[in-house]
Amino acid sequence: MSDQSSVEILTEWDIVAARQLGRNVAKELGFGTVDQARITTAISELARNIYLYAGKGRIEIQQLTENGMKGILIIAADSGPGIPDIRKVMEDGFTTSGGLGAGLPGVKRLMDDFKIETILGEGTDIRATKWLR
Amino acid sequence: MSQEIEFQYKEILKEYTKKQTEQNLYVGQNFSRQLILENIAPEEVISMHKAAIQELYGELPDVVWHSFDFLIEMMINYGLALQERQSLLKQQEELKVEMDLAANVQETLLKTKLPILEGLDIGLLSIPARKMNGDYIYFVSDHDGYAGVAVADVIGKGLPAALCMSMIKFGMDSLNSSHALPKDVLGVINRIVEKSVDDSMFVSMFYSNYDAKQARLTYGSAGHEPAILYRAKDKEFSELFAKGLLLGVSPVAVYEEHTVDLEKGDLVIMMTDGVTEGRNDEGFIEREVIYELIERKKKEPAQTIVQYVYDELERMQSAQFQDDFTLVIYKKV
Numbered sequence: 001m002s003d004q005s006s007v008e009i010l011t012e013w014d015i016v017a018a019r020q021l022g023r024n025v026a027k028e029l030g031f032g033t034v035d036q037a038r039i040t041t042a043i044s045e046l047a048r049n050i051y052l053y054a055g056k057g058r059i060e061i062q063q064l065t066e067n068g069m070k071g072i073l074i075i076a077a078d079s080g081p082g083i084p085d086i087r088k089v090m091e092d093g094f095t096t097s098g099g100l101g102a103g104l105p106g107v108k109r110l111m112d113d114f115k116i117e118t119i120l121g122e123g124t125d126i127r128a129t130k131w132l133r
Numbered sequence: 134m135s136q137e138i139e140f141q142y143k144e145i146l147k148e149y150t151k152k153q154t155e156q157n158l159y160v161g162q163n164f165s166r167q168l169i170l171e172n173i174a175p176e177e178v179i180s181m182h183k184a185a186i187q188e189l190y191g192e193l194p195d196v197v198w199h200s201f202d203f204l205i206e207m208m209i210n211y212g213l214a215l216q217e218r219q220s221l222l223k224q225q226e227e228l229k230v231e232m233d234l235a236a237n238v239q240e241t242l243l244k245t246k247l248p249i250l251e252g253l254d255i256g257l258l259s260i261p262a263r264k265m266n267g268d269y270i271y272f273v274s275d276h277d278g279y280a281g282v283a284v285a286d287v288i289g290k291g292l293p294a295a296l297c298m299s300m301i302k303f304g305m306d307s308l309n310s311s312h313a314l315p316k317d318v319l320g321v322i323n324r325i326v327e328k329s330v331d332d333s334m335f336v337s338m339f340y341s342n343y344d345a346k347q348a349r350l351t352y353g354s355a356g357h358e359p360a361i362l363y364r365a366k367d368k369e370f371s372e373l374f375a376k377g378l379l380l381g382v383s384p385v386a387v388y389e390e391h392t393v394d395l396e397k398g399d400l401v402i403m404m405t406d407g408v409t410e411g412r413n414d415e416g417f418i419e420r421e422v423i424y425e426l427i428e429r430k431k432k433e434p435a436q437t438i439v440q441y442v443y444d445e446l447e448r449m450q451s452a453q454f455q456d457d458f459t460l461v462i463y464k465k466v
Contacts, residue, residue, distance in 0.1 A: 041209045
């Protein structure tokens with residue numbers, strides 16, 4: 001079962017809208033302040049990647065219910081250039097050393113589950129889940 | 134986060150808010166170490182702090198609670214930086230283990246047996262500046278009164294130098310004749326290095342061949358530190374020069390070859406620039422210093438002289454060798 005809603009990312013202000021959407025859903029699900037902050041930081045990071053590297057894309061937030069557990073799913077999808085070397089962007093120190101923020105390894109750490117699919121020239125689809133404990 | 138920790142934090146905080154003593158702060162600081170050990174993120178500490186204040190002093194203006202929420206948001210990236218650091222430390226640890234293994238492999242590769250020759254006493258010491266040795270020393274002997282020795286220095290240190298060095302080792306193995314002449318050995322190794330090594334990597338090498346029956350040393354050099362000859366009769370030091378390009382520069386390089394006949398008490402000192410380019414606080418250690426060190430111990434066995442030179446240079450440089458150190462001494466007895 002899932003509920004969904006999404007935000008188009010075109011400008012930097014859309015990052016804020018995506019955060020707001022994520023926070024509302026996280027709050028509604030019962031996530032505490034720390035987890036809310038983690039979820040919105042992950043959303044920020046994914047939305048910023050879309051804004052900076054793909055130009056445009058979409059952040060989708062879903063509520064999940066699975067085996068009696070509740071959770072939040074963030075989907076970041078774009079039809080940008082794709083990521084040539086996933087292993088490299090998932091390496092620690094690759095983005096952070098340039099001062100670019102948490103990067104994808106950061107998103108992975110902030111959430112419980114992280115999946116990435118990317119096709120060169122077609123785009124990237126990232127799905128990150130956090131479960132309510 | 135465990136309730137136990139939250140409870141302890143609240144108690145420590147309560148003590149401090151009651152009485153602002155150094156003692157109470159010290160207790161808090163010690164507690165923070167435990168938090169780090171238990172992988173508690175900074176944002177969780179603030180959340181814990183907020184909850185503790187709420188329990189202890191329920192009624193405070195909203196602005197206080199909002200400020201904590203803001204602080205939690207601020208701390209998320211610090212928490213990530215901490216986690217990243219821990220994961221990088223783990224990676225570093227793994228790399229260290231790999232390096233240790235590689236160093237062991239290299240040590241096995243580097244193993245060389247001192248030849249036993251009539252009338253010749255040999256001393257040898259080779260010590261890397263880092264884990265991996267960029268110096269190379271290899272003896273070839275067939276128990277027929279001849280022995281060859283290669284002393285090489287890969288320009289550069291550490292892992293890349295060590296990789297390059299293992300190639301030289303296989304080149305030397307392919308020659309494997311104690312009779313081989315320096316100009317031929319250097320020519321062959323030069324072609325191997327030129328073909329298979331990165332353009333930015335060069336190797337210098339001194340090769341000498343000793344004929345025990347005639348006490349004759351034949352030597353050649355590929356841009357290597359000249360060897361030193363000590364004549365016991367004249368009590369004088371001189372350098373054994375031979376012209377030749379560094380290995381790997383040109384495939385058609387040719388190497389000179391010279392001979393010198395040794396007499397009783399004469400010394401031949403072969404080394405890498407780690408020996409001659411040592412530094413102390415006043416600058417480079419002069420070659421004369423090395424002459425002096427050898428002079429003092431010239432009556433001793435070759436191994437004693439080698440060890441003495443190393444110990445003294447180490448002392449002068451306050452035990453901080455910048456470069457790999459390799460020293461071989463032949464003593465005619």
